[in-house]
Amino acid sequence: MTRGFTGALCLSVAFTMLAGCGGSQPPIGAPGVGGQAASPQGDAASTPLPGGAVSRRVPRPLPRYPRRSDALLYVADDSSGAIDIFPLKKPNQRQIGSISNGVNDPWGLSVDSNNSLYVANGGYGTGNVTVYPYGSTSPSITYSPMYRALYALADSTGHVFVSGYNHHRKGHVLEFNAGRNYVIAHQQLGFETDGMAEDGQGNLYVAYRGKTSNSIAEFGPDLTNKRLLGMTIDQPQGLLVDSAGNIIVVESAADRIDVFPPGATTPSVTVTISGIDNLGELAMQNSETTLWVSSEGGFVYSMPYPLTPSTVPTKYEKIDGEPNGIAVSR
Numbered sequence: 001m002t003r004g005f006t007g008a009l010c011l012s013v014a015f016t017m018l019a020g021c022g023g024s025q026p027p028i029g030a031p032g033v034g035g036q037a038a039s040p041q042g043d044a045a046s047t048p049l050p051g052g053a054v055s056r057r058v059p060r061p062l063p064r065y066p067r068r069s070d071a072l073l074y075v076a077d078d079s080s081g082a083i084d085i086f087p088l089k090k091p092n093q094r095q096i097g098s099i100s101n102g103v104n105d106p107w108g109l110s111v112d113s114n115n116s117l118y119v120a121n122g123g124y125g126t127g128n129v130t131v132y133p134y135g136s137t138s139p140s141i142t143y144s145p146m147y148r149a150l151y152a153l154a155d156s157t158g159h160v161f162v163s164g165y166n167h168h169r170k171g172h173v174l175e176f177n178a179g180r181n182y183v184i185a186h187q188q189l190g191f192e193t194d195g196m197a198e199d200g201q202g203n204l205y206v207a208y209r210g211k212t213s214n215s216i217a218e219f220g221p222d223l224t225n226k227r228l229l230g231m232t233i234d235q236p237q238g239l240l241v242d243s244a245g246n247i248i249v250v251e252s253a254a255d256r257i258d259v260f261p262p263g264a265t266t267p268s269v270t271v272t273i274s275g276i277d278n279l280g281e282l283a284m285q286n287s288e289t290t291l292w293v294s295s296e297g298g299f300v301y302s303m304p305y306p307l308t309p310s311t312v313p314t315k316y317e318k319i320d321g322e323p324n325g326i327a328v329s330r
Helices: none
Strands: 072-077 082-087 097-099 106-111 117-121 128-132 141-143 148-154 159-165 171-177 183-188 192-198 204-209 214-220 224-228 236-241 247-251 256-260 269-272 279-284 290-295 299-304 314-318 326-328
Touching (some): 072 106, 128 148, 171 192, 192 247, 214 236, 247 279, 256 279, 279 326
Parallel strands (some): 106 148, 106 326, 192 236
Antiparallel strands (some): 072 082, 159 171, 171 183, 192 204, 204 214
16 A cells, blocks of 8 residues: 655645647657757756655655655556655655656656656657656656657666657667757667666667567667577566676566576576566666565565575565556665
């Protein structure tokens, strides 16, 4: 169940829903919005509260988080069209805020090196990515177009990648220069692309589903040198690459998490979590000591990392919605 808010400081937030792309969208690979730099939207980083928007379910005051070092857990709440926010301290914490401005059927979540939150809005026909600086409840930029956006990732060299699929159910990966809503590169991949991750050498890994195989693809800079890695994965979704180059991926339909050593097509470790519906996305901090996973049943589980055959996951949070996406601040 979603827990009540605490704190004694009220924040008044004006809600302005973002307009959709409207009308027909440019084809994949075409400039986003006339090739113009996207205009900043909302209050950017000026709001000192993480998730200052009052929840539709529990309209109570929010606590102040004055330090950027306060760790947060973000959970995409598909039922209410919001991002639920919890302190990243220990399991079963009270919800401290939510973000709903610009959120439309949230799917994948991620954070960049500045702790800005990226929300892939998976609404059919209106997919885009909204970005929220730490402490803000309004997006500072929106990336589009995508018929349905499923994940977004900011890399280490000033680019943003968006996965999902287009009107014809063709999976694509789009590349943007950070801060500009203009597609500079794209690649088609299967009929759906989802989780993405970057390794220490700047290579991009993308989970995809195809007609004959479901697996992971690797790309070099600017989405070049596509290479299919060859492992067989049952509906891959969440994806991470750790500092040693191990690929961590969710087999959503099988309710398990696999770890593939570099170059391997067979996992070295598999952890199964049964009874909480399909597993979704993964999250991990830079310390790489804890791994989090979401499920469509509303659960978030945590487990110590690296994974071992004896790893026992622990229930971390439970919300009323279907949380495909989760993210943790660095």
